[in-house]
Amino acid sequence: MTKKPSRPRNIANDMIDAVEAATSKWTRQKKSEERHPGMIRYRVSRMTREPRTTQKEAAWQIMEEAYMAASGNGTLPALARQIFYQARPKIMELTDDKELQYGYFSQTLLPDYIEEHSVDWNVVYDARGHFEEPHTNRRIGCGTIEVGNYLHAMKEPQVVAAEFSDANIDIIGPSGNISAVLFCEKEGFNPLFKEVDLANRYDLMVISTKGVSVTAARLLIDQVCGGNDLPLFVLHDFDFDGSRFSGRCTATPGVISSRMPSRSSI
Amino acid sequence: MAENGATAAEIEILLHERVELNAMTSDALIAMIKRKLKQYGLKKVVPSNELLGEAYREFHRSKELREELEELESGFEESKIKVPKNLKNQVSAILTKHPDLRWDDAIQIVLDEDQLDHVKTRKQKAKAKSGDFTDSGEDEGGR
Numbered sequence: 001m002t003k004k005p006s007r008p009r010n011i012a013n014d015m016i017d018a019v020e021a022a023t024s025k026w027t028r029q030k031k032s033e034e035r036h037p038g039m040i041r042y043r044v045s046r047m048t049r050e051p052r053t054t055q056k057e058a059a060w061q062i063m064e065e066a067y068m069a070a071s072g073n074g075t076l077p078a079l080a081r082q083i084f085y086q087a088r089p090k091i092m093e094l095t096d097d098k099e100l101q102y103g104y105f106s107q108t109l110l111p112d113y114i115e116e117h118s119v120d121w122n123v124v125y126d127a128r129g130h131f132e133e134p135h136t137n138r139r140i141g142c143g144t145i146e147v148g149n150y151l152h153a154m155k156e157p158q159v160v161a162a163e164f165s166d167a168n169i170d171i172i173g174p175s176g177n178i179s180a181v182l183f184c185e186k187e188g189f190n191p192l193f194k195e196v197d198l199a200n201r202y203d204l205m206v207i208s209t210k211g212v213s214v215t216a217a218r219l220l221i222d223q224v225c226g227g228n229d230l231p232l233f234v235l236h237d238f239d240f241d242g243s244r245f246s247g248r249c250t251a252t253p254g255v256i257s258s259r260m261p262s263r264s265s266i
Numbered sequence: 267m268a269e270n271g272a273t274a275a276e277i278e279i280l281l282h283e284r285v286e287l288n289a290m291t292s293d294a295l296i297a298m299i300k301r302k303l304k305q306y307g308l309k310k311v312v313p314s315n316e317l318l319g320e321a322y323r324e325f326h327r328s329k330e331l332r333e334e335l336e337e338l339e340s341g342f343e344e345s346k347i348k349v350p351k352n353l354k355n356q357v358s359a360i361l362t363k364h365p366d367l368r369w370d371d372a373i374q375i376v377l378d379e380d381q382l383d384h385v386k387t388r389k390q391k392a393k394a395k396s397g398d399f400t401d402s403g404e405d406e407g408g409r
Contacts, residue, residue, distance in 0.1 A: 072293030085289040135368045135389070137396035157370075164335045167328035169321055170395070176313040180306075182299070186287055189295070196296050202303055203311045231306060235299065238276075239284035240267060247270025 058094035059109045062087055067121055077122040077145065077191045080106040124191045145191040174228045179203035181225050183217070185236040185245050186210070204233075221249060350376070 007013040020027075029046055032039045066087035071078035084105045091100050106125070114121060122145075129142040140146045171177045182204045190208065193199060199206050205224060209217050225232045234249050236242035267277050287295065312318075350356065353376065360372040367375075367385065374381045 070291050072291060076292035076296070078292050079288060081288040082290070082292065085286070086291070137393050137398055139396070139398075164332055166332060167324045176317060177311060179311050180303075180308055184287075189287075192292050192296065198296070198299065202308055231308070233299075233302065233306075235287065237284065237286045238280070239286070240280060243267045243270045243272045243276070243280065 052096065053094050055091055055095050055098065055100060055104070056109060056112075058091040059087065059105070059113060061094065062090040063110070063113045064119075066090065067119075067123070071122065074121070077124045077195050079124050079188050079192070080110055081188070083110065083123065124188065143188070143191070174205070174224050174230060177203065178205045178224065178228075178230060180231045180233060181205045181207060181221060182233045182235060183221065183249055184208040185234075185242060218249065 007016070026047065029039070029043055033043070063083075066083050067078060068074060069086045070082040081102065084100075084102055087105065088100050091105075092098065110123065113119075114123065125144045130139055131142060132139045140150050169176070179202060182198075184206065185208075187208050187210050190206065193206055198204060207217055207220065221232055224230060232249065234246040236245050267280060268274075272280065290298070353373075356376045357369055357372040360375050361367060361369065364372075364375075364382070367389075371385045371389070374385055
């Protein structure tokens, strides 16, 4: 569409512009009625509708409250999805129950709010992939925290002087290392678990999948728990699918299971 | 649900309600996990007396060795060495021949070509230690 050329600035033209701007909504309505006479039925609602609260406006009102609730008053990392769960009912209430999509919240509203308000929040997005360096064997998730930490740690090569290396215990696997396995139905909680040092404090192997008990994970549990009499804790949604997930994980012979559904929040 | 281990009370609730982990706040989720682990009575790993003793002896040896080496290092005078003028070319030549190496690995081989096996073994061990066992040999990648 070509833009209407602007008129030279003078009082007469400014008055014409002002009148056209003020009546543009009415002009649009009238033209649409001329094209489609049935459009007359929307005339009253279009011309008299009060401006509604947009999802963005609602989000701007409640975002801080939602983040604080999800993050233990800013003391812990919070997943974008956890903030979404806190924010959704409040935003929907302010916007005549218009459905709020997670994608719009996590990819637009939340990042825009953080940027606009310059808040220093610890918001975690799921790692949706990994990147890997050559030679160093570093494999890092493409999540917010992982990428942020990596970018922060990048440096120029430093020559490390030769030195004596102390004795250490080389361990791979459960023997002498793992007291239990925590199998989480969701990806994305690892930064939170790391923040509270959960795995080290309890000698836990933490396994997470995206909602399905993948064959490889079940094989791992079979060998680590079943083969060593270690308990398996299953952290899952308290719903039908979560219950089935837990059932599948704990069907491994020899596994001592302790289901950990989030029933305490009901 | 019963087949998957849900109790009658849980099934009764699940017929009408559901709660997602993501709906929990971070502090509530961590508190619940810790409470469940405590209820179970999970304890920190302490291995057998045999392994504890072996580790104790090795750390003692390591401590004494370190003290000895620190003393040796304080009196150590390294011999003078000139950086070869064509070092870059030598490094490039080694990297062409062994593209799996990095430039710093190549420098060690310029210094002593017998280091090639040692460098490759060390890289293999580091890879296995990082959790990548894709091409570890029979004798490497484990304890």
